[in-house]
Amino acid sequence: MILTILSVILIVSGLVFFFGAAVGLMRFPDFYSRMHAAGKGDTLSTLLVISGFALYQFRDIHDFSHDWPVLLVVLKLLAIVVFIYLTSPTSTSALADAGWEDGIDPVIEPGRENHLEDDCHRTPPSSPQP
Amino acid sequence: MIVAFDIIILVFLVIAAIISLSVKDLLAAAMVFGIYGFLICLLWAEMGAVDVAFTEATVGAGVSTVLIVATILNTRRKSTD
Amino acid sequence: MKAKIFASIAVAITGAVLLYAVTDFPNFGDPRSPANAGVEGGSPSASLYYIENTYRDTKVPNLVTAILADYRGYDTLFETVVIFTAGMAIFAILRVLRNENAPSAPSPDPEASNRTIDGDHHRIIVGITCRIAVPLVQIFALYVVAHGHHSPGGGFQGGVMLGASFILIALSGSLRDALARFSEASYIRLASIGILIYAGVAFLPLVFGRNFVDYGALKGLLGTDGEEMARSHGIFGVELGVAFTVMSIMFAIFANLSTRGRLKGGL
Numbered sequence: 001m002i003l004t005i006l007s008v009i010l011i012v013s014g015l016v017f018f019f020g021a022a023v024g025l026m027r028f029p030d031f032y033s034r035m036h037a038a039g040k041g042d043t044l045s046t047l048l049v050i051s052g053f054a055l056y057q058f059r060d061i062h063d064f065s066h067d068w069p070v071l072l073v074v075l076k077l078l079a080i081v082v083f084i085y086l087t088s089p090t091s092t093s094a095l096a097d098a099g100w101e102d103g104i105d106p107v108i109e110p111g112r113e114n115h116l117e118d119d120c121h122r123t124p125p126s127s128p129q130p
Numbered sequence: 131m132i133v134a135f136d137i138i139i140l141v142f143l144v145i146a147a148i149i150s151l152s153v154k155d156l157l158a159a160a161m162v163f164g165i166y167g168f169l170i171c172l173l174w175a176e177m178g179a180v181d182v183a184f185t186e187a188t189v190g191a192g193v194s195t196v197l198i199v200a201t202i203l204n205t206r207r208k209s210t211d
Numbered sequence: 212m213k214a215k216i217f218a219s220i221a222v223a224i225t226g227a228v229l230l231y232a233v234t235d236f237p238n239f240g241d242p243r244s245p246a247n248a249g250v251e252g253g254s255p256s257a258s259l260y261y262i263e264n265t266y267r268d269t270k271v272p273n274l275v276t277a278i279l280a281d282y283r284g285y286d287t288l289f290e291t292v293v294i295f296t297a298g299m300a301i302f303a304i305l306r307v308l309r310n311e312n313a314p315s316a317p318s319p320d321p322e323a324s325n326r327t328i329d330g331d332h333h334r335i336i337v338g339i340t341c342r343i344a345v346p347l348v349q350i351f352a353l354y355v356v357a358h359g360h361h362s363p364g365g366g367f368q369g370g371v372m373l374g375a376s377f378i379l380i381a382l383s384g385s386l387r388d389a390l391a392r393f394s395e396a397s398y399i400r401l402a403s404i405g406i407l408i409y410a411g412v413a414f415l416p417l418v419f420g421r422n423f424v425d426y427g428a429l430k431g432l433l434g435t436d437g438e439e440m441a442r443s444h445g446i447f448g449v450e451l452g453v454a455f456t457v458m459s460i461m462f463a464i465f466a467n468l469s470t471r472g473r474l475k476g477g478l
Contacts, residue, residue: 131239164309181276181363181364181365185367186370188372193374197464200465200469
């Protein structure tokens, strides 16, 4: 019973983060902040939802010597989490870099500096690529 | 098989198909086509045809999107009609 | 504009005919539909036979794999040949072998920005992640090929995943890296070898005086207990051939499409 409640809490909180990611994707002003909402919200909520699923699987274990194959399902779910943690931030990073190289400017409050310019520079068109 | 779930996926499927046909930017159309592939994979998995869903996930949503994007980058990005 | 109206009318008429045809379908999961119950007064249906006898005949729990590679092995052989032919057609159309004066890849967009990321940070991030991911993808693809008897999957899906892992190398680094691991000569050879494995495994029963794709005849050759296990192993051999061909053709199509047949540069 407690396991079920815990897994439902995890899944629902994951869905809340999914909702936050969706709202951020629609409401944020520019490419980079949308990217950050989608990337971070997606990764965390997938972790929460899938660990909720994994916890729910433990409900089926009554007699460990007989029901141990359930652990294989849990292992597979955890493998999915590991893969999402590898690939999702990487794709977000690659997308943000591609956006910067394509010339998308972030929206910056007047009076503030664009710190992105410190890390990245504009190369003159004629100079050879580093 | 849950009929309500089926209908929701089918509606999204039709919307994705229409969008991918009507968008002028071919790169966007390729991405929406990938979404279409995932939706039809979801539909098949939900109807119990797991093998077909697996094939669709690898071929339709995975490799064919990459191939279409590779082709678009070597030709033109804008659709003429 | 005229063509568009004509096309819309054609699509509407075709759609109406298709929708009309759908009303004649049996209900989903109807036990008395011809596919499930067979023709009335005639022979029992094929699907009933498969459901009742597949495990007894082949010891393969996954009906789909058994039907594709054993009962309908002849069809699958030529599906694999279709993929091989598609790959060879793309190779024949696109590959530029000698003529260096042919139009090269389009020049970069003049309106593109001249910004770059300082250093190679992003290449490092993507490269390292792909270096971790590619072996795992390949191991999972081999698992899918070998475990198609018991779980969803099989030669086709596993082959596409293997091909996708090489495409991932080409996308994250450069096509040259991918070609260093899987050169043009080897992918053409491997595609042909895959067809040869399939056709060879399917042909072997003829040597023992049995029918084409009747893997049960390989009992003595494989040293299995009964014909059932021989059929199971025959299915595995066939899947291996499909995986080789599909992997090679997927990568060949990508390499030729992304470089306009030059296998230089790339995306």
